[in-house]
Amino acid sequence: MSEVEMAVIKPEMMKSYIWLQTADGAIQQVEQEVAMFCPLICHEVIHKGMGSSKNYAISLPQRVNPAMLSLILDYCRFHQVPGRSNKERKSFDEKFIRMDTKRLCELTSAADSLQLKPLVDLTSRALARIIEGKSPEEIREIFHLPDDLTEVSGACGNCVCLASQFPYVYNFNIDYILQEEKLEPLKNTTDDPRIRLLNRLYAKKRKELKEREKLKNVEVEEERVDERSVDDLLSFINGKERDSKVIKSSKNKKKHRRKKDQPKNTCSNEATKTHKQESNGLNLVCLSAEVGYKFRPDLGESSNVQNVEDDIFVRKVDFEDVDVDDEIDPALKEKIDREVEDFARRLNSDWPERMQEILSLGQDMRPLHHSINGNGTITKYAK
Amino acid sequence: MDITSVLPTECLSHIISLTSPRDACRLLAVSPAIRSAANSESVWKKFLPSDYREILSDSVSSSSLLTSLSKKELYFHLCHNPVLINNGTMSFAPEKESGKKIYMIGARGLSISLGDEPANWIWISLPESRFPEVAELKLVWWFEVKGRIETKILSSKTTYAAYLVFKFAESRHGFGRRPVTLGVYIEGSDNQERRRPVLDPPANMQSLAQDRADGWVEIEMGEFFNENGDDGTLVCSVFDFSSGYTKRGIIIQGIELRPNAKNSR
Numbered sequence: 141m142s143e144v145e146m147a148v149i150k151p152e153m154m155k156s157y158i159w160l161q162t163a164d165g166a167i168q169q170v171e172q173e174v175a176m177f178c179p180l181i182c183h184e185v186i187h188k189g190m191g192s193s194k195n196y197a198i199s200l201p202q203r204v205n206p207a208m209l210s211l212i213l214d215y216c217r218f219h220q221v222p223g224r225s226n227k228e229r230k231s232f233d234e235k236f237i238r239m240d241t242k243r244l245c246e247l248t249s250a251a252d253s254l255q256l257k258p259l260v261d262l263t264s265r266a267l268a269r270i271i272e273g274k275s276p277e278e279i280r281e282i283f284h285l286p287d288d289l290t291e292v293s294g295a296c297g298n299c300v301c302l303a304s305q306f307p308y309v310y311n312f313n314i315d316y317i318l319q320e321e322k323l324e325p326l327k328n329t330t331d332d333p334r335i336r337l338l339n340r341l342y343a344k345k346r347k348e349l350k351e352r353e354k355l356k357n358v359e360v361e362e363e364r365v366d367e368r369s370v371d372d373l374l375s376f377i378n379g380k381e382r383d384s385k386v387i388k389s390s391k392n393k394k395k396h397r398r399k400k401d402q403p404k405n406t407c408s409n410e411a412t413k414t415h416k417q418e419s420n421g422l423n424l425v426c427l428s429a430e431v432g433y434k435f436r437p438d439l440g441e442s443s444n445v446q447n448v449e450d451d452i453f454v455r456k457v458d459f460e461d462v463d464v465d466d467e468i469d470p471a472l473k474e475k476i477d478r479e480v481e482d483f484a485r486r487l488n489s490d491w492p493e494r495m496q497e498i499l500s501l502g503q504d505m506r507p508l509h510h511s512i513n514g515n516g517t518i519t520k521y522a523k
Numbered sequence: 524m525d526i527t528s529v530l531p532t533e534c535l536s537h538i539i540s541l542t543s544p545r546d547a548c549r550l551l552a553v554s555p556a557i558r559s560a561a562n563s564e565s566v567w568k569k570f571l572p573s574d575y576r577e578i579l580s581d582s583v584s585s586s587s588l589l590t591s592l593s594k595k596e597l598y599f600h601l602c603h604n605p606v607l608i609n610n611g612t613m614s615f616a617p618e619k620e621s622g623k624k625i626y627m628i629g630a631r632g633l634s635i636s637l638g639d640e641p642a643n644w645i646w647i648s649l650p651e652s653r654f655p656e657v658a659e660l661k662l663v664w665w666f667e668v669k670g671r672i673e674t675k676i677l678s679s680k681t682t683y684a685a686y687l688v689f690k691f692a693e694s695r696h697g698f699g700r701r702p703v704t705l706g707v708y709i710e711g712s713d714n715q716e717r718r719r720p721v722l723d724p725p726a727n728m729q730s731l732a733q734d735r736a737d738g739w740v741e742i743e744m745g746e747f748f749n750e751n752g753d754d755g756t757l758v759c760s761v762f763d764f765s766s767g768y769t770k771r772g773i774i775i776q777g778i779e780l781r782p783n784a785k786n787s788r
Binding site for chain 1: 525526527529530531533534537538539541542543546549550552553554557
């Protein structure tokens, strides 16, 4: 070889590489100074002598897939250079974290498994900024979380034990309970809007049961044994009330008969998504988004519970006037149910916190200490 | 794919601890996995002031709280039940929204001119006060009350506002028309900024004093931005002197310092 060629080859030969293997089996080599920026890799090299050749490639934790490794190495490659100014680093970081939320999560996880704290902090802060100020519903959307909350309020016989008075809540089957019980209206001495609505619920259920008797030969939706809570149904009713307001000029296949002509609900400014498959133009998402917006647990004001609920619930529709529409499109009904369940869970989960607020401020609430267990037995609850 | 299957709970808790107490409470309603991350000790320990153990150890009654309550329970307990420190002359609580420190210097911790003269001020116990004693003015011409607090115990990078916490007895005099002079400044480098509100204006005049949730009244005395706590002693003063008017009938619980609403987190 000529001298020139030797001069070109030498720097390359002197450069060291570390061999890394990701969980999928793929092996790659990375410049030493870049890889050593990761504490985990550093530890493997120094204390275990790994990474010096293909056969001794360092096995990376499962959370580090090739895509994440590539990102992490980009980060390391930039930051391991000592001469950079703080301004440069900050600028790089700001551009670096511009990625979708899913990748941010994966990156946080991968960086955490490699113990690369500066990157974990960077991505964690970015995720914290995304979370700040959002309602639980919005957060569920962003992170694609399933609605798997099965905690619902407990109810017993003719007493309503409002979840806000309990630190814990139980599953139960309200359809079962309502059918077993007499569905008599509850005494509402405190004019609690929830009790008001529960009474309406009972009235509705009574009516529904009567109608089922009549329409046995008509194909109606199967009576599902479901986990819906008091509040699901309360919200369902409320959803129905709102629905009837929204569906004013809708292009329905099936016409919804209404006795009252309700004004169109202008809630589109609150909606976070507007995709719709039904042709009826009903903006259910708007309902939940609006409700989600209104239901931020307000740490400072315990009275907010009642006020906010009043905003949403107090539409004094005489329940007997609302049409129970026999022809509800099952797909639409399912959509309503989903939104309603989500709404109810939000309510239920906020209550422990709200209750803490209320209790701490010394308000005198009288909890009714009964609850129904899943199998229908009643448990007396000592607080 | 959801976030809770990607991120381990410790990572989630770390992210949540970078938000705010309010956000953490909202997160309780998202999903069970997120709820358990949001309830974790590490999150609420981060929201509590970093020196909370030191502060609580100064309070005789609160040592049991440290062991019996979870960090989250402790946080909310303290928010609603300020602890007495410094021999019962001061109270401490975290501000619920941010976890920053709120201190009230009780009347016994203030410098009240002629405060020890029974002809001028008397010390009484009121059930609605968090301190064992409050000061009631019997009669003065020279009305001067000062509270001093070390900036190093305040939360850093925070704008604090000082409030005189007081109320009036049935019979009072000297505060209805004459303004008092309120000031907040660093000892030794007075900025000379003063406010001159009337504490007890007649019904047709608007009062700058605000009702508090604890049954007392407060009026803002001034503001101070605490960078790192190395500015020395902060002085909050109330003053009025008139040879023509006597004063009586004001009951002082203390001077409170808390982060003002303008703070960004």
